[in-house]
Amino acid sequence: MTASPKYTMEDVTERLGITARTLHYYEEIGLLPAVMRTDGRHRIYDEIMLERIEHILKLKRVLGASLQEIRDILQAEEELEHIKASYYKEPHTEEERDLLLDQAIERLQSIIIHIDEKMAKLQAMRQSFGERLDRANRLKHRSLPDR
Amino acid sequence: MTASPKYTMEDVTERLGITARTLHYYEEIGLLPAVMRTDGRHRIYDEIMLERIEHILKLKRVLGASLQEIRDILQAEEELEHIKASYYKEPHTEEERDLLLDQAIERLQSIIIHIDEKMAKLQAMRQSFGERLDRANRLKHRSLPDR
DNA sequence: TACAAAACTAACGTTAACGTAAGTTGTATA
DNA sequence: TATACAACTTACGTTAACGTTAGTTTTGTA
Structure with a gap:
């Protein structure tokens, strides 16, 4: 060791x-x-x-994320690890394993949904700023100004 | 009116x-x-x-963003609006306009870079959580478990 | 072993972004 | 015009996430 x-x-x-x-x-x-x-x-x-x-x-x-949210995420990850470990070592009934797995999967999914929503909003915002930048660049290069 | x-x-x-x-x-x-x-x-x-x-x-x-950062972003946007307005109404030398435009463009670009960086990191994190979820799903459906 | 540097605990301080309470004016409606 | 409700100002309170002493042990090194 x-x-x-x-x-x-x-x-x-x-x-x-x-x-x-x-x-x-x-x-x-x-x-x-x-x-x-x-x-x-x-x-x-x-x-x-x-x-x-x-x-x-x-x-x-x-x-x-706040430290409180991070605590929740870490807990979800740990549950998953624990389940993976016990999958090999401890004896479980099918139902027990399925229940634990489902809980872990649910937590992971909610985290992912959270991330996806955040990315979608960021994407929209990114685009709107990109358009503003384009307009500014068009102004600078004196092509036909809009408006 | x-x-x-x-x-x-x-x-x-x-x-x-x-x-x-x-x-x-x-x-x-x-x-x-x-x-x-x-x-x-x-x-x-x-x-x-x-x-x-x-x-x-x-x-x-x-x-x-913090309210302080938001203040900066709003200011950048207002400068851009002001420049666009004065582009049509007030007389400026080429140099004056270019200077103002450049400043506004620079601010917009820094905001966009900020957003892009944030999205890249979110993307990486999303992927890592996605992989964890995949592993959990494989465990559940009892295909060959990894590790 | 002696001592400076590092770490410890305990406790009060700080900043951002509001919450909340109190006492005072404004405003809409019977 | 009376009155209930909305909004105002002032000012102290609150929470998260640490910062900052202060006084006390530990630890690595001469």
Whole structure:
């Protein structure tokens, strides 16, 4: 069992461009469960935690989601992972598995619908700004101005 | 000159689903300049103001922009309108017009770039969630499970 | 082992975008 | 004209997502 590399608080904050307070806060509100500690209660992060943190930051920046929404998304993902794991290890009845899977699928679908709606609106807005830009460019190059 | 219809505070809040405080606040921070008033200092809104407010709300919801950013976008749009208007009415030298147009074009382009970046990231995220969903669906229908 | 640098906890501060309450005027209608 | 309801201004309150001390332990290094 080869131990994965460990990172200190400073490692993480410098690498991800965030502050210690942010990590403290995410832990406070339950976004980062069970962070490992040294004997002296200093935090240690491993690769898995790093990926989780990066995932959170990405969801924040790209989706513009609140930490509360991110919590829900992460939970949906974890349920899915749990289901996948137990699919191979634990014995389940067909019905149990189907129920769990359906729940996870439903959550994923609602996330995707959310994203799709957002993209559609962005698309429409992008187009309207594009048209404005076109008009401005036509004005500049003195082809027949509209209006 | 046929006067455009006027709307009261209640008209606007009910129609747009916002509160009076929001309109007061937008005025406070300069997002809604020169709102008309009755003799008794009650606010009156016309179609143009309504459209401006709707535009602001759309930018907020779709772009997730802060009111500060929205202020900048509105300013860019107004500059462009002003340029278009003055193109026909006021006399300008070629250089003056080109300078103003270039500034407006630059602002519009930066907005569009912003939108495009956001869409690209959303696209990537959408795809990753789509793949997760596919895996879950494969699990459910018991075709060869991956991993 | 001694000490500077790093991390810890606890707690109050800050900003954006409004919410809410209070007391005062305006306005529409009987 | 009386009155109920709408809108006004002023000002303090609230929530999310951290920022910022402050005072106290840990830890890596000389």
